[in-house]
Amino acid sequence: MEMQQFYYDNKIVKKFIYATIVFGVVGMLVGLILALMFLFPNMTDGISWLSFGRLRPLHTNAVIFAFVGNAMFAGVYYSLQRLLKARMFSDFLSNLNFWGWQLIIVAAAVSLPLGYSTSKEYAELEWPIDIAIALIWVAFGINMIGTILKRRERHLYVAIWFYIATFVTVAVLHIFNSLELPVTAMKSYSVYAGVQDALVQWWYGHNAVAFFLTTPFLGLMYYFVPKAANRPVYSYRLSIVHFWSLIFLYIWAGPHHLLYSALPTWAQNLGVVFSIMLIAPSWGGMINGLLTLRGVWDKVRVDPVLKFFVVAITGYGMATFEGPMLSLKNVNAIAHFTDWIIAHVHVGALAWNGFMAFGIIYWLIPRMTKSTLYSIKLANFHFWIGTLGIILYTLPMYVAGFTQASMWKQFNPDGTLTYGNFLETVTQIMPMYWMRAAGGLLYLTGMLVLVYNIIQTVRAGATIEDELAEAPALQQISAGRIKGEKYHAWLERKPIQLTIFAVIAILIGGIVQIVPTIMIKSNIPTIASVKPYSPLELEGRDLYIREGCVSCHSQMVRPFRSEVERYGPQSKAGEFVYDHPFLWGSKRTGPDLLREGGKYNDNWHFNHFYSPQSISAGSIMPAYKWLFANEAMDISLIEKKMQAMQTLGVPYSDADIANAQKDLRAQALKIEENLKSDPDFVNSYDNSRKKVEASGEKFVPMNEREIVALIAYIQRLGTDIKVK
Amino acid sequence: MFEQIKHNMETIAGVAIYPILSLLIFFAFFVGLGIWVYSYKKEKIEELSQIPLNDSQTL
Numbered sequence: 001m002e003m004q005q006f007y008y009d010n011k012i013v014k015k016f017i018y019a020t021i022v023f024g025v026v027g028m029l030v031g032l033i034l035a036l037m038f039l040f041p042n043m044t045d046g047i048s049w050l051s052f053g054r055l056r057p058l059h060t061n062a063v064i065f066a067f068v069g070n071a072m073f074a075g076v077y078y079s080l081q082r083l084l085k086a087r088m089f090s091d092f093l094s095n096l097n098f099w100g101w102q103l104i105i106v107a108a109a110v111s112l113p114l115g116y117s118t119s120k121e122y123a124e125l126e127w128p129i130d131i132a133i134a135l136i137w138v139a140f141g142i143n144m145i146g147t148i149l150k151r152r153e154r155h156l157y158v159a160i161w162f163y164i165a166t167f168v169t170v171a172v173l174h175i176f177n178s179l180e181l182p183v184t185a186m187k188s189y190s191v192y193a194g195v196q197d198a199l200v201q202w203w204y205g206h207n208a209v210a211f212f213l214t215t216p217f218l219g220l221m222y223y224f225v226p227k228a229a230n231r232p233v234y235s236y237r238l239s240i241v242h243f244w245s246l247i248f249l250y251i252w253a254g255p256h257h258l259l260y261s262a263l264p265t266w267a268q269n270l271g272v273v274f275s276i277m278l279i280a281p282s283w284g285g286m287i288n289g290l291l292t293l294r295g296v297w298d299k300v301r302v303d304p305v306l307k308f309f310v311v312a313i314t315g316y317g318m319a320t321f322e323g324p325m326l327s328l329k330n331v332n333a334i335a336h337f338t339d340w341i342i343a344h345v346h347v348g349a350l351a352w353n354g355f356m357a358f359g360i361i362y363w364l365i366p367r368m369t370k371s372t373l374y375s376i377k378l379a380n381f382h383f384w385i386g387t388l389g390i391i392l393y394t395l396p397m398y399v400a401g402f403t404q405a406s407m408w409k410q411f412n413p414d415g416t417l418t419y420g421n422f423l424e425t426v427t428q429i430m431p432m433y434w435m436r437a438a439g440g441l442l443y444l445t446g447m448l449v450l451v452y453n454i455i456q457t458v459r460a461g462a463t464i465e466d467e468l469a470e471a472p473a474l475q476q477i478s479a480g481r482i483k484g485e486k487y488h489a490w491l492e493r494k495p496i497q498l499t500i501f502a503v504i505a506i507l508i509g510g511i512v513q514i515v516p517t518i519m520i521k522s523n524i525p526t527i528a529s530v531k532p533y534s535p536l537e538l539e540g541r542d543l544y545i546r547e548g549c550v551s552c553h554s555q556m557v558r559p560f561r562s563e564v565e566r567y568g569p570q571s572k573a574g575e576f577v578y579d580h581p582f583l584w585g586s587k588r589t590g591p592d593l594l595r596e597g598g599k600y601n602d603n604w605h606f607n608h609f610y611s612p613q614s615i616s617a618g619s620i621m622p623a624y625k626w627l628f629a630n631e632a633m634d635i636s637l638i639e640k641k642m643q644a645m646q647t648l649g650v651p652y653s654d655a656d657i658a659n660a661q662k663d664l665r666a667q668a669l670k671i672e673e674n675l676k677s678d679p680d681f682v683n684s685y686d687n688s689r690k691k692v693e694a695s696g697e698k699f700v701p702m703n704e705r706e707i708v709a710l711i712a713y714i715q716r717l718g719t720d721i722k723v724k
Numbered sequence: 725m726f727e728q729i730k731h732n733m734e735t736i737a738g739v740a741i742y743p744i745l746s747l748l749i750f751f752a753f754f755v756g757l758g759i760w761v762y763s764y765k766k767e768k769i770e771e772l773s774q775i776p777l778n779d780s781q782t783l
Contacts (some may be wrong), residue, residue: 079776081778082776083775083776083779085779097756155772155775157775157776158772159776222744222776223776226776226777227776227777229775230777232773232774232777233773233777236769237761237762237764237769238762240761241757241758241761244753244757245754245757248753255773662775
């Protein structure tokens with residue numbers, strides 16, 4: 001048999017590992033800053049691009065797509081070549097994948113703090129960046145499939161199945177969730193509205209967790225755990241069952257993010273049932289990973305790589321047990337909107353993704369530099385401080401979630417809410433926020449130890465070069481050989497067929513849920529009194545999106561006595577039919593705002609946005625002083641925005657659009673008039689006018705500033721069907 | 725637990741066929757998967773699971 005020589009591309013792996021480390025530090029650092037903002041809400045006072053609402057999507061995007069994404073690419077590029085005994089299909093595509101991905105990350109790091117956001121969680125990036133993501137992702141896919149086609153190993157190892165499923169599913173999810181109508185180069189509206197937008201978003205959001213954070217890392221687990229333990233996976237049969245049942249079930253579970261919301265109940269229940277079933281394949285995979293270490297547990301005592309893997313897989317097991325539990329409606333009623341969810345995702349991110357990535361980095365770098373790790377002791381230190389960090393992060397968040405949910409639901413014997421002031425339920429859990437920040441600091445410290453350890457290892461080791469390898473070319477299989485073969489073995493040999501089956505498996509669930517919700521009108525009953533937003537309110541809504549208010553405030557009153565008592569009538573599907581995008585939110589750091597309109601007067605909101613603490617002592621909401629700046633709001637796009645909405649089916653008449661500027665000004669002047677009813681406002685307004693005019697600048701009247709639009713939007717919320 | 729699931733689809737005509745169909749699809753999927761997996765030859769499974777460990781023929 002003729003042996004062929006070729007080089008494994010190690011340089012691309014090196015690049016992705018370095019990017020993983022750099023963006024890991026950045027993502028975790030931003031996370032720590034956000035944790036500190038719970039304690040010192042105005043620590044970046046007045047700096048719009050460092051405000052909580054704008055940094056929060058930066059943190060999630062940096063950790064998911066930059067840190068975990070680059071780690072995934074590093075692991076895939078290393079393992080795929082070796083499992084297929086072939087160099088990557090195209091060096092150009094490898095480098096396009098790398099540089100394109102980093103460029104997207106940089107674009108995100110600039111655009112998100114500047115307030116360019118679609119507000120859809122984990123899909124906040126605006127449409128030009130969405131297109132770039134799709135293109136780079138396809139480059140990755142072509143490169144992977146090309147490598148598979150020119151492989152020298154007949155069978156596709158199960159890890160590769162997971163990589164293929166990752167590629168096709170993320171492509172489908174990303175494209176369908178990012179369908180949006182551009183207004184300008186950096187502004188767009190989701191083509192879906194309200195309930196439909198919510199369903200598509202959480203079909204995406206849930207499966208981004210499934211197919212970006214889980215399946216690729218399961219593939220990496222099936223490669224790197226056997227490598228590090230130097231023994232085959234516990235049960236290859238189980239891994240096959242694991243793969244097919246996981247991808248078949250996962251895609252259905254998205255609606256569990258919308259339990260008790262205005263989503264049709266049948267879709268909610270479907271999400272619950274499939275979420276419960278998911279525990280089986282998830283734990284099958286976890287057990288398969290852990291039992292791979294049977295007989296070599298003594299190695300776990302000395303090898304930091306295996307330690308990281310064991311905690312990672314255990315974290316996967318905990319998160320995938322907790323997930324189905326959280327999907328039970330009665331548990332979800334407590335956990336949803338609280339810090340419990342924050343704990344849940346951080347078990348997944350810190351333990352499963354983080355520790356898998358660390359283990360892989362500690363295993364790969366010494367091999368590629370042909371040396372040994374600079375310090376095993378430091379790696380062990382990283383392991384322990386990281387584990388402690390996870391515990392110190394998550395435990396207080398569980399307590400905080402339970403505590404706050406219980407306080408939200410507590411009634412007095414006379415039927416009134418015991419903690420009628422939302423703020424009381426926040427101040428109660430402040431100690432937990434302190435502990436969480438400490439946990440995050442420990443975890444970040446561990447990451448910095450890794451940075452030092454890896455730098456020292458690379459400095460002492462050989463330069464990372466492409467690796468020469470040899471393997472026989474793949475022989476054509478003769479017809480005679482196939483004849484005698486069992487019916488099932490062909491699938492592992494046929495990547496295209498395997499990909500098609502995987503696509504079918506993931507499409508069934510998505511189609512069953514999404515098509516009826518979009519096609520069947522009766523699923524979203526309309527309400528006659530619900531009208532489109534006025535031009536000023538629409539501008540205000542865009543500010544609400546820009547500032548990331550949705551990070552901390554929901555707009556979804558669930559049908560519980562405690563919520564109806566606190567916020568007003570429960571949400572109905574028909575209320576959201578003009579909401580492109582939906583703004584239901586997923587976390588209540590502050591109260592729900594669906595029925596906020598008319599609760600307080602304009603002056604209250606004016607003062608509250610300027611200094612929340614002056615209205616509610618102890619509030620942890622940051623001030624939004626830049627909305628008050630002596631600058632006119634940009635309203636030049638209002639007609640284009642309304643036309644876009646018209647295209648999407650919002651019933652604005654042509655006359656509405658023609659009169660937009662006039663209507664907008666009239667409503668703004670009315671709010672300015674209302675504000676003048678407060679003598680304090682009149683006083684300070686006059687003073688600031690004198691000050692500005694004395695400095696020679698042009699004074700912008702209050703009705704032209706951004707804050708007025710935001711107040712108009714807030715005052716509109718929920719008033720369409722408000723029962724007086 | 726199933727109280728909440730029971731009633732919300734009763735209004736669709738002929739709805740009873742859907743749960744039966746779903747059950748059949750799932751049953752067939754997992755039975756098929758089981759048969760497929762357990763009809764592998766033991767040596768084949770061994771060979772497949774060794775793939776990651778056989779990749780080190782580097783020079």
